[in-house]
Amino acid sequence: MKVYINGKFYEKENAKISVFDHGFLYGDGVFEGIRSYNRLVFKLKEHIERLFESAKSIMLEIPLTRQQLIAAVIATLKENKLNDAYIRLVVTRGEGDLGLDPRKCKGNATVIIIADKIVLYPEKYYKEGLKIITVPTVRNLPEALNPQIKSLNYLNNILAKIEAVNAGCDEAIMLDSLGYVAECTGDNIFIVKNRHLYTPPQCMGTLRGITRDTVLEIARKAKIPVHEHVITRHEVYISDECFLTGTAAQIIPVVAVDGRVIGNGRPGEMTLLFMKKFKILTTKEGVRY
Ligand code: PXG
Numbered sequence: 614m615k616v617y618i619n620g621k622f623y624e625k626e627n628a629k630i631s632v633f634d635h636g637f638l639y640g641d642g643v644f645e646g647i648r649s650y651n652r653l654v655f656k657l658k659e660h661i662e663r664l665f666e667s668a669k670s671i672m673l674e675i676p677l678t679r680q681q682l683i684a685a686v687i688a689t690l691k692e693n694k695l696n697d698a699y700i701r702l703v704v705t706r707g708e709g710d711l712g713l714d715p716r717k718c719k720g721n722a723t724v725i726i727i728a729d730k731i732v733l734y735p736e737k738y739y740k741e742g743l744k745i746i747t748v749p750t751v752r753n754l755p756e757a758l759n760p761q762i763k764s765l766n767y768l769n770n771i772l773a774k775i776e777a778v779n780a781g782c783d784e785a786i787m788l789d790s791l792g793y794v795a796e797c798t799g800d801n802i803f804i805v806k807n808r809h810l811y812t813p814p815q816c817m818g819t820l821r822g823i824t825r826d827t828v829l830e831i832a833r834k835a836k837i838p839v840h841e842h843v844i845t846r847h848e849v850y851i852s853d854e855c856f857l858t859g860t861a862a863q864i865i866p867v868v869a870v871d872g873r874v875i876g877n878g879r880p881g882e883m884t885l886l887f888m889k890k891f892k893i894l895t896t897k898e899g900v901r902y
Contacts, residue, residue, distance in 0.1 A: 617689045617726035630723055636705025639713050640766035642722075643667035646731075646860045647700040649690060653899030656823045657683060660702070660860075663823065667762045668704060675704050676721040687902045689726040699731035699861065705765065733799070733861040734783055739888075742868030742880045743857070745797070747846060748776035748785040752795040752818040760795070760820050770798040784857065786849070786870065789818035794844040800859035801825040802867075804844060804852035805883045811848070814841045824858040824891075831890045837883070846871065854881025856888075864888045 616628035623629075636642035645660045661679050668675050677685065682702070690698055703725040709718035734743065750772045753760055758769070770787070777785035777798070786802065789795040794813055796802055801822040803812045810832050815821040832839045849855060853876045855867040864887055866880035875881075880888075 614729065615692045617685055619724055622692055631708045633708045634705050634723055635707065635709050635715065635718050636703065636723060636765050640764065641715065642703060642705030642765040643671065643673060643763055644765060645702040645763060647702065648860050649698045649700065650895040652696050652902055654686065654902065655895050655899045657686065657900045659823050663763065664702060664704065667764065670762050671764065673704065673706060673722055677724060683900065685726055689728045690902050693728045695728050698728045701727040731861050734865055739865055742866035743784055744782060744869040745784045745786060745867055746777060746780055746782050746871050747788060748773045750776060750787065752787040752789050754790050755816065755818055760818050761815065763820065774798045793817060794846060794849060795819050797857050800857035800862045803828065803856050803858065804849055805854035805881060806852050809838045809840060811840045811844055813844050817843060822858055824860055824863065827891065827894065828858050828887055831887060854884050856884040864891050
């Protein structure tokens, strides 16, 4: 495996950055997780745009243009001869002194591209559905570290993941500070009730997921009524269907939440329709390499 670091490719065992990089010392940086399907990079422009938005918000200058970054992603995929890949794009503040002042990083930001595979949940859950729980750790407050910033500080979500794993679950619902459903540790959440689709609005401590946007796009085209508004746990418990979306997870059904069976306990009809339509999109859309 070859890893891209600042314009050069390194073998995996030599792909290293300085321990003085502020991405390592402080989690000072941003990232994207992107997927390619059969040599098509899905929603690449959207991911690059979100990376630039995250970087702008934390005043991190990416030393490449959008076009150069797209070219670097494609070059990494070609270098690794991968048809289907999970691409991790990381930009850190770069190497600096100790002390969190970003001005201590005098050089350029560090740009890393890893192209590999990812398995988030065991395959059987895509057929049987996940059983998830709500955990005590709430999602970061938008007025603290805004969840719209896909930063290298994922401890908020990791704590939630630990709580889920301790309870024997693979995924967790995180609430916002008001107690509304925000999202899961690495996925957005949707429910279906009476053939209407609901998902929390992006302003409430929820990442505006690119897979989430894709599902909303599919729903609007299929004339399924969509509602981006606050959801309570109660509404999740009494929903007909529930599913999660994310680049790594894609679309995964949820069949139980906090011990309440969702619908008939099997992946719902509309969930299966979204999974099918999403799969078709990934075979048709994207940047070819
Ligand atoms: N919420 C959070 C907190 C995320 O981290 C999503 C929602 C879904 O967004 P997209 O744009 O991917 O539909 C994410 C994305 C991993 C991993 O390594 C996690 C994500 C993406 C890629 C890899 O667990 N989360």
